[in-house]
Amino acid sequence: MRSALTIAGVSVAVAAVVALVGAVGSFERQLLAVFQNRGIDLVVAGATTVQRLQSSLDEDLGRRIARLPGVKHVACALIENFSFPELDVLGVVVRGLEPNSFVLDEVALIEGRKLEPGDSDAMLIGKVLAKTLSKRAGDQFELVPGRHFRIVGVFDSFNLLESNSLVVPLAALQDLMDRRGKATVFMVVAADSSQAAVESLAAQIKPLAPNIDVLPARQYVDSLIEVRLARAVAWFTSTLALIVGTIGVVNTMLTAVFERTRELAVLRAVGWRRATIVKMILFESALLSMIGAAVGCAMAWLLTQLLRLTPTGRLISGEIGWDVVAQGCVLAFFVGIAGGGYPAWRAAKLLPTEGLRHE
Amino acid sequence: MNNRAAETPRHIALSNCLLCAERLSKFYPDGRVQALDDLSFHIARGEYVAVMGPSGSGKSTLLNLLGALDRPTSGEVYFEGKPLAEFYPWDRFRCEQVGFVFQSFHLLPALTALENVQIPMLETRRSAAERKATAEALLELVGLASRRDHLPQALSVGERQRVAVARALANNPPLLLADEPTGNLDSAAAEAVLDLFARLHSERRLTLVVITHDSALSRRAQRLLRLKDGRLIADEPAGGNGPASRR
Numbered sequence: 069m070r071s072a073l074t075i076a077g078v079s080v081a082v083a084a085v086v087a088l089v090g091a092v093g094s095f096e097r098q099l100l101a102v103f104q105n106r107g108i109d110l111v112v113a114g115a116t117t118v119q120r121l122q123s124s125l126d127e128d129l130g131r132r133i134a135r136l137p138g139v140k141h142v143a144c145a146l147i148e149n150f151s152f153p154e155l156d157v158l159g160v161v162v163r164g165l166e167p168n169s170f171v172l173d174e175v176a177l178i179e180g181r182k183l184e185p186g187d188s189d190a191m192l193i194g195k196v197l198a199k200t201l202s203k204r205a206g207d208q209f210e211l212v213p214g215r216h217f218r219i220v221g222v223f224d225s226f227n228l229l230e231s232n233s234l235v236v237p238l239a240a241l242q243d244l245m246d247r248r249g250k251a252t253v254f255m256v257v258a259a260d261s262s263q264a265a266v267e268s269l270a271a272q273i274k275p276l277a278p279n280i281d282v283l284p285a286r287q288y289v290d291s292l293i294e295v296r297l298a299r300a301v302a303w304f305t306s307t308l309a310l311i312v313g314t315i316g317v318v319n320t321m322l323t324a325v326f327e328r329t330r331e332l333a334v335l336r337a338v339g340w341r342r343a344t345i346v347k348m349i350l351f352e353s354a355l356l357s358m359i360g361a362a363v364g365c366a367m368a369w370l371l372t373q374l375l376r377l378t379p380t381g382r383l384i385s386g387e388i389g390w391d392v393v394a395q396g397c398v399l400a401f402f403v404g405i406a407g408g409g410y411p412a413w414r415a416a417k418l419l420p421t422e423g424l425r426h427e
Numbered sequence: 428m429n430n431r432a433a434e435t436p437r438h439i440a441l442s443n444c445l446l447c448a449e450r451l452s453k454f455y456p457d458g459r460v461q462a463l464d465d466l467s468f469h470i471a472r473g474e475y476v477a478v479m480g481p482s483g484s485g486k487s488t489l490l491n492l493l494g495a496l497d498r499p500t501s502g503e504v505y506f507e508g509k510p511l512a513e514f515y516p517w518d519r520f521r522c523e524q525v526g527f528v529f530q531s532f533h534l535l536p537a538l539t540a541l542e543n544v545q546i547p548m549l550e551t552r553r554s555a556a557e558r559k560a561t562a563e564a565l566l567e568l569v570g571l572a573s574r575r576d577h578l579p580q581a582l583s584v585g586e587r588q589r590v591a592v593a594r595a596l597a598n599n600p601p602l603l604l605a606d607e608p609t610g611n612l613d614s615a616a617a618e619a620v621l622d623l624f625a626r627l628h629s630e631r632r633l634t635l636v637v638i639t640h641d642s643a644l645s646r647r648a649q650r651l652l653r654l655k656d657g658r659l660i661a662d663e664p665a666g667g668n669g670p671a672s673r674r
Contacts, residue, residue: 334533337496338547338594339522421497424529 071356074320078360078403079367081306081313082396086368088302090392091375096295098229103255103285105226106171109266111288112254112273115281127238127249129277133256138269141170141257146241146250150211150234157200161233162211164241171255172235180205180221187237191217194231195224211236215244310403313360317407321353325415332415333423342416349415353408354401361400365393444508445602445634446470446493451502453488453657462488463499464657472601473632475624477645477665480654486638487606489654493636494525494604506602522550526595530607532587534579540566540590541575547597565593569623585616592623596633603627605637609644621647 103111112133114123130144146164151157165171167183175182175192183190191211193203198219203209207219217236225231242248258269270282281291289295325332332345369388446469453463463485470476478486491497492504495517504511506524514520521527526547534543544562553561566575569589571582579587588608595603605624609617621644627633637644645651645665653661 330533331535334529334535335546336518337494337521337527339518339520339525339550339598340546341516341518341550344550419497421491424496424533 070320070323074316074356075360075363077316078313078357078400079362079364081309081403082361082364082400083367083371084309085306085399086365086388086392086396087371087375088305089299089395090368090388091372092295092298092302093389093392094387095229095298096289098227099292099295100285100289101227102230103288106174106255107257107261108255108285109258109261110256110270110273110282111285112256112280112282113252113288115279123252124247124250125252125254125277125280127242127251129280130251130254132276133254133273136269136272138259138265138272139256140259141255143169143171143255144238144251145169145171145253145255146238146245146247147252148241148245152201155201157197160197161229162241163233163235164238165235166238169238170257175221175235176224177221178224180219182221183235183237187220188240189217190220190237190240192221192223192235193219194233195222196228196231197233198222200232209234212244310399313357313400314403314407317353317357317403318410320356321349321408321411322414324352325349325411329418329423332418333420336418336420337424346412346416349412350405350408353411354404357400357404357407358397360403361397364396364400368396443471444469445472445474445506446636447505447508448489448493449503449505451489451492451499451504453485453492453497454500462657463492466502466654466657466659468652468659468662470634470636472634473628474650475628475635475648476637476650476652477648478636478638478652478654479640479645483656484654485657486654488657490604490606490636490638494527494602495520518550522547523598524600524602526592526597526600526603528588528591528595528603528605528608530610532579532584532591532611534587534590534594536579539576539578540571540582540586540593543579543590544593544597546594551598561597562593565596566590568596569593570619583616585612585619588612588616588620589623592620592627596627602634602636605635607638607640609639609641617641617643 112125112129114125127144130142133139134142144166148162148164150160150162152160165183167185167187172182178195183192191209193201193209198204201209203219203222205219205222208216209219210216211234217240223235238251242250256269256273258266260266266284273282274280281288283291335345336342365388372388448466448468451463451466452461454461466485466489478489480486488497492499495504495511495514506514506520511517511520514524534540535546538546541559541562544565545558548558548561563572563575566572569592571586571589571593574582574586579590582590588611592608608624609620612620624635624637625647628635635648637648639645648665651661651663651665652659653663
C-alpha cells in the first residue's frame with residue numbers, strides 16, 4: 069500500500085513534468101514553425117516592450133527594410149489576441165496581414181478564397197477554429213461587438229497554432245484596434261539564407277529604427293515573455309511536484325529500512341558490504357520511481373487530452389514528444405536516487421549487532 | 428580460570444589455532460556496563476566448543492566479537508594467527524570465513540529456501556548457476572532438497588533452522604558460530620540440528636562455537652566454556668568426541 073502511494077506520488081510528479089513541460093515545448097515548437105516553415109530568417113520587433121506581441125512599430129519600417137539589398141520578402145503583421153467567452157473560446161490569435169503578403173502565399177485553402185486587395189471586412193479562419201465555432205466560408209463573424217467580418221475562406225495548416233487563428237486585412241485590424249500605421253512584427257526573408265548574410269542583413273536593419281530587436285526566429289520565440297512565463301510556470305509546478313515525490317520516496321524507503329532493520333542486519337552479518345546494501349536500497353527506490361514514471365507518462369497523456377477540452381486547450385497538440393518522456397523518466401530516476409539516498413545511508417550505517425537486537 | 432596476564436602476541440604462532448581471544452573486554456557505550464572482562468582462550472581448527480552461562484553473562488557479546496560483528500573495548504581476537512584488524516573490512520571476513528546461525532533463524536521471509544541459502548554468495552564472484560548448484564547441494568546436505576522452493580513460513584521451525592545452517596555454509600567458511608541454535612526448537616527438531624552439527628564437525632572438520640543453554644548440546648561438544656558476569660569461569664572438556672584443544 070505504501071509503495072503504491074509512493075508510486076502514485078512520483079507518477080503525479082512525472083505527469084506534471086511531461087504534461088506541462090511537454091505542452092509548453094509543443095507550443096514553442098509550433099510558434100517556431102510559423103516562422104521556419106516559411107523560410108523567415110529574421111523577425112523585427114520592439115526592443116523595449118516587455119510583451120513583444122504588444123510591440124508597436126511604424127508600418128513604414130517595413131518599406132524601408134524592403135528597400136535594403138539582400139531582402140527577398142518582408143511581411144508586416146499586426147497581432148492581437150481575442151477571447152470570446154460567450155462562445156467558451158479564449159486566446160484566439162488574430163493576425164492582420166496585407167492581402168498580398170508572402171505569408172499567405174502557401175495558405176492551404178479548403179473552402180472559399182484568399183484575401184484580396186480591397187477586402188476590408190473579409191476574414192480567413194483556420195480549420196480547427198472554424199470547427200470549434202461551427203463556421204464556414206460565407207458566414208459572418210462578429211469579432212468585436214458591432215464589427216462583423218465575412219469569412220471568405222477556411223484554411224488548413226500543419227500548425228495547430230495557425231489552424232486556431234484568424235487572418236484579417238492589416239488595415240482592417242489597424243482600424244479596429246485604433247493602431248493605424250502600426251505593426252507588431254516584420255518578418256524578413258533574406259535573399260541569401262547563409263548565417264553570414266543573415267547576420268549582415270540584421271546589422272543593416274538594426275539602425276533603421278530606434279528600440280528594435282532584429283532576431284533569428286529561434287531567438288525571437290525564446291525571447292517572448294509569454295513563452296518564458298509558460299516555461300517558468302511549467303517548471304515551477306513540476307519542481308514542486310518532484311519535491312513532493314522525492315519526500316514520498318524518502319518516507320517510504322525510511323520506513324522500509326526501519327521495518328527491515330533486522331533483515332538488513334542479517335545481510336550485514338552474512339557478509340554483505342555497506343555498498344551492496346546502499347545499492348539494494350537505491351535500486352528499490354529507483355525501481356519505485358521508474359514504475360511511477362511509467363504510470364506518470366500514461367497520466368500525462370490523459371491529462372493532455374483533458375487539457376484539450378479546456379477553452380484554451382485548442383492550442384495543445386495532444387502529442388507527447390519522446391524527448392519530454394525521456395526527461396520525465398530521467399527526473400524520476402533522480403527522484404528515486406535522491407529519495408533513496410538518505411535511507412540507504414541509514415541502512416549502511418546500521419551495526420549488525422544493533423540490528424539483530426531490533427524487535 | 429584461563430585469564431592470562433601474559434603479553435599479548437601480535438601474531439599467534441600456534442599453527443592449529445583458528446581462533447584466539449586475548450584479554451578481551453567489552454564495555455557498552457555508556458562505559459558502565461561491562462559485558463566481558465579480560466577473557467582469553469584458544470580454539471583449535473576443527474574443534475566443537477559450547478559456550479554456556481546464565482543470561483547476561485556475555486555469551487552473545489563474545490560471539491559477536493569472535494565473528495567480527497563488533498569490536499572489543501580492549502584485547503584482541505586472532506584468526507589463523509592474525510589479529511582481526513588485519514582482516515578489515517570485516518564484511519569480507521564474515522562472508523568468507525564465518526557462518527552465523529541465529530536462534531530466530533533470521534531467514535528472509537520473501538525468499539524461498541533456495542534463495543535464502545544463496546544470500547551470502549551474492550557477495551562473491553560466483554555465477555548464478557554456481558550459486559544455485561551450491562545452494563541445492565547444501566539443502567541436500569541438510570535434508571531439505573524437496574523443500575527448496577518453499578518460503579520460510581511454509582517450513583517447520585526445525586526446517587527453518589536447517590535452512591539457516593545451509594545458508595551459514597554457503598561460502599564454505601572454516602568457522603561456524605551459532606547463538607542458541609536450538610533455543611526455539613522442540614526436542615525432535617533440536618536433535619536434528621545437533622545431528623547436523625555433529626556431521627558437519629566430523630565430516631567437514633568445521634570449527635563450531637555454539638552458545639547454548641541446552642545441556643544436551645553441550646554434551647555433544649568437545650569442550651565447554653562457562654561464562655559468568657563476563658568472565659570465563661571454566662574451560663573444560665565436554666562429552667563430545669575428539670580431543671579438546673590445548674592452550
